[in-house]
Amino acid sequence: MLLPESIQFLNNFLLKNIRLFESAPWLLSNFDDDLWSVSFGFSQPIELNWKIYLSDGSGLIDKKNRPLLTVFKHWLIASTSNKDSGGLHTTALKSQYVRFNTTLHIIDLFVMDCGEYNVAKFGLEMLTRNNLKDLLVRISANNEVALSIYQWPVMLRGFCLELLSKCDLKQLHRIVRQSPYLSVITEDQKANDVMGLPLEIVPYVRAALLVEGFYVFNSTKGYHVHSAKVSRIIYSNTIAGIKSQKPIMPMLMFSLSDEIFTREFDGVPIQTSQHSRMSAFNLRFYRIALLDLRQLYPMSLALPQAETLDCVTEVFIEGGDQGRYGTVPANVMRHSVAAAIKYHINHGRALVETYCKLASLCKELSLSIADLTEEQFQSCLHNELKELGVKKLGLACRRPGFAAWTAPVTLSSKEYFAQVRKNVGFLELLAIYYGAAQLVVGLLSARRSKELRDLPKNCFDRSRKWLVFLNQKASRSTSVTRQLMARPLDDIAVDMVANIQWLHDELEDLGFVDDTYPLFSAPGLKGAGWLIKPDVFIYYRNMDLFQDYIESPLDAEGRRYYVRQHQLRRFFALLFYTSFKGARLDTLRWYFGHSDFKHIYNYITSVVPGADLRSAKATAIAERLTDHGWPAYKELAQLLKDEFGVENFKLASTARLEMYLDELLKKEAVALEPKFFIGSSGEKMQIMVLVRGGEREYQM
Template sequence: MQLPAELLFLKDVLQAPKLKYSKADWLLSDFQEPIWLYNFNYKKNKKLNWGVKLDDGSNLLSPQHADLLQGFKHWLIIATSAKRGTGSLTNAVKTQASAFNQVIRFIDYFLHNSSAYHLSKTGLAAITGDDLKLILDKIAANAITNESLFNWSENLSEYLIKLANSIDQSRLYDLLNDNPSLKIITPEQEDEGLLDIGLSDVPIVRAAIMHHGLYESRSRGLVPNSIVLSKEIYKNTVRLKSEAKHGFKILEVPREVSGQREFSMAPCSTREEKPEMSTTHFRYFKENLYSLGELHALDIPAPPVDSLIEIYNYQPSVNKLGRYRTLPSDLVFLAVRNAIEFHIEYGDEILDSYLSVARYCIQSGRTATRLEHETIVELVTPSLRELGVKRLGLTTRSPGTQPTDSRRLAQEEHFNALRSNQGLVELVAVYYGAVQTVVGALMARRQGELCDLIAGNCLDESKEWLLFQNRKSTSGVFGLRQTEARPIEPIAVEMIETIEKFQSKLINLGALEKHTNLFSVPPMSGEIRLSYSGQCTHHRNFDAFCDYFETPLNAEGQRYYIRQHQLRRFFSMLFFYSSSFGGLETLQWMLGHTDRKHVWHYITETTDGPVLRGAKAQYITEYLTHNGDDNYEELSCLIKAKFGTDDFHLVDSHELEDYIRSLLEDGEIEIEPEFFEDENGEQMRVIVKILDVE
């Protein structure tokens, strides 16, 4: 029936459901085609091949699986149609693309787990409410669906180990001998810990990847081709098998290897951090999973209605994110002190010495790595010469050596040489680590925000405010980060200005084009340039600083290597400890405030909730461990009920801190400063309020 023009708005309503959900603007192929072409305003059309094997070895395109195939296809179109129940018949292309991507994720999940769901026999009809809730639990726990739904890191680890075991081992050892870079594991790669592959097995696994030609060359080195690997690991999926996936540093073979650590690193989190899915995105995923129910209106087998009703108001049980392990407060206090003293005594001397070498190389046309050690000693300042500088760097190639010669000293020799100040570029790295420690501890910013700082553009005209781009906020329709300002203390300003002057002098020499990221540092290779201040460089500078000043080891013989996320609570910790040691004058000097309440107001206004809770929990944990339960008897009762002892030395400090933080997060306790007046003026003490005494 041809509708008159004034009734065309009823066309979609009156269409038969199967016909309505067999067409879409983005679908460029006939609904029945085995290969779909689709386009959501992309530059090129994309393809979906429905010819996938199921658990019994049969093909999804086989006639006996017509209902299952039709269900998958209709589901995609249903999800991308106008939102159900909203009364709207419009649907933005971006919204359609998002729904499409989510549903194709679900479809690939069912196909990849075909045997678990017996898809070849029962299709979608046997999927239970518990099955659907488990999927939602997975989705909510991790925003990266390649991990939450498809266990990318776990499956890749298993596949690569099997791949290495399937190859003649002599062939792999030949590859290792011919390509020694396959054996090198940098500190950053050691830290990653995302793959279930032992460090000792990494070189063999890399050799297996190389043997099969699965590496591709990138600017940073050799990187595994995730698409080729996916075609093997997820071969029985529609789209997942052809998608690029996030990589893993441990499998990469870097072009430039720099930095090493004296000891293995003390863990800095309870487990690997997972970016939990946002509430909004989870809601969309749940809506699109729930839309499976519309297949019933098309007389296509689907999960029972009761099962779908179970997930309508379902709230998933999400595991809490792994917590960052804290640094002992006395370690941080000492590190900040060492960093400030190092800056005052040697900061200018170190950077001026590097500039002297740079100037000589530019004027003479010589390469720094080709300078004799004696020339380096003559070029550095008298103070550094007396301090012990003997060469450009401990890992730089010496004049006359071949490119293939080893540049690394033995482990013990290297770090003895580091602490006796023999290498100039290592001293530069230690100095940058010192600046990172002070600026990072006193400003409590995220690492990315500090790495983004640009020399010459991160301080206001008064030199009293640090200007940074807030990585957790955006403004305007283009999602630009907001520029924010925070008060900055004079010693940090002095350190920043020292680096800014260093960059200005490099520009005058012609060694640097313009001011760049504040923490861009000369590379360990000895080249006269600056390396981009990304996470790897930032961590390397911290490592050099910690090995130079020999930060303590934990009970397992692992060194505490500082990371910025651990420094973010330092400022708040300093406030709490001022109640014990009377050192609030330092904070008042930093902020220009005159009383404790003003300082506390500043801290609560500028510090993230999780960071502040962490500082509170750490302070109380350390107080109880060192002083017993004086002043905190009610809290002690809770702890005794939890751990079965009131001897806090018998409780693991990390577990105790986690427990106190969980009490804060759940609203069972409050930890706040209490201000009062006595004969000496305004005073403060830290109190713990038990909100549910029972």
């Protein structure tokens, strides 16, 4: 366009507007290319393929759709720019990557449902306020975009059923019969299932996926669906969906080492509620991405009207409930810890010594452990274990010549657990010992589950007092260096770890395992192999069996508290915040490994996630509110009444009261923090609660 001479100075400005969003530091290709190469500091660039199809069958790169494609490209670049610097890309690459993905998610939604939004016919120009409101409601439907935008469980379910219909059922039946682990469906899998496949066809679906190469193995998670491979088929007509992360579907997971073990009782739910709607904070990024279309107005593109985009900020969508991890009662946790320590003291040495003798005999005779005769087994059995009642190698083991190891256990659940508690099966007792050690070390270290499962055999420092971990906090979008972290342990926990290390050393000397086996690699219950690397199935099998063995208390609905590592971490923090109950310093030192309270506090705040810390604080305050004479009671009671209408704590459930307190802590209406000072006998600590607007702190 030729401007009058008097305003030709605007030419450069207009040209700048036209070309402003045609490049970005992360874009390695030309703007007009149909295949983009992009990198946000990745070791290898990723590809963005614009060659996809709209609902009318036309391609996005076709001539008639080029205006829409141009909008998408400019929008993507504009969304990653810094609005405060004239459209330049000056923000951190990590921040740009978040915005990049957010915009791509919306573009994918427009493409996948372009018929509904008339995008194939009118582009974005004819979008209405209702369209944008509907878009935000759909995005906010779940905290994970894989579930809200890409409908991953639904799409995967359809894919599995279609795959099953195309497979040879006779072949699948044969595979299922030969591979009993495909039929194992744990209680955790049932509780966390979101796919809704009939349980009777799950083994055949797993077999079909296995035959067609749609499984991937992970040493800590076992076999699970190769989401990237499946996504290339399901989401072939998307730009981001074909590559984006998808959550693992628990129902389709299995482990070759997962012996057919079912817990004695249903478990108390791990979470009080599942992750539901997207939080208002996360939804904010999608609102901003839609508003970024405003930056393209100077470019004369086919865009929604300004007043239409205004509704993005006006639409009210209630933020989602992120769910809270269920609380294991303190008395249950303390009972479990005491039972674990007692079990170690009474049986730990004898169990490991017996297993090492069995391994040595098998090496000498060139036999597997399951091939030993009863007489040979008894010759290795420690006298303490004979007196305890041990009579069999394992309740799930098969004697030579009787049945294959793959045959199902014939004992009923009631009979099986009765035999376990009578100490009949040696391998069960050894698995229980592992569960006891995992519980104690897991509590006292307060590390993540994966960090414990990855813990190498040689995990002590030179003093053998400190446990050394590789920090497992992960970042999906950036490459991070894992840090070494150390944690002091009490002597009893050190002794537990040392006992398991002894077992490793003996098996290594015999050539049955090598040093790649993590510390908590455990024997199987069927006697197949000497150690099994601790995927999530084996790790929690040991802990569940321990809880069943000690007959951990049931809740009011007859469910058992099967403890998980994140609950141990939370309890670790709870111990600190409930130390007002008169716990002696030596008791706290046993749990925390430090006599310095500041060190304890710093460790807790560095290893326990913020949400878990807040939850622990809520539980501590809820416990304190049972005392009507507590000086802070009246002020807290009034706040709870004003905010939530709670007038009678006795009638309100503990879980609901904790939820209310959690919300008050989150809003900083209430604070719970330690106060350190020097007393006559040295360092002291008090846990103090402060109600917003109040004039004084209250000692817990």
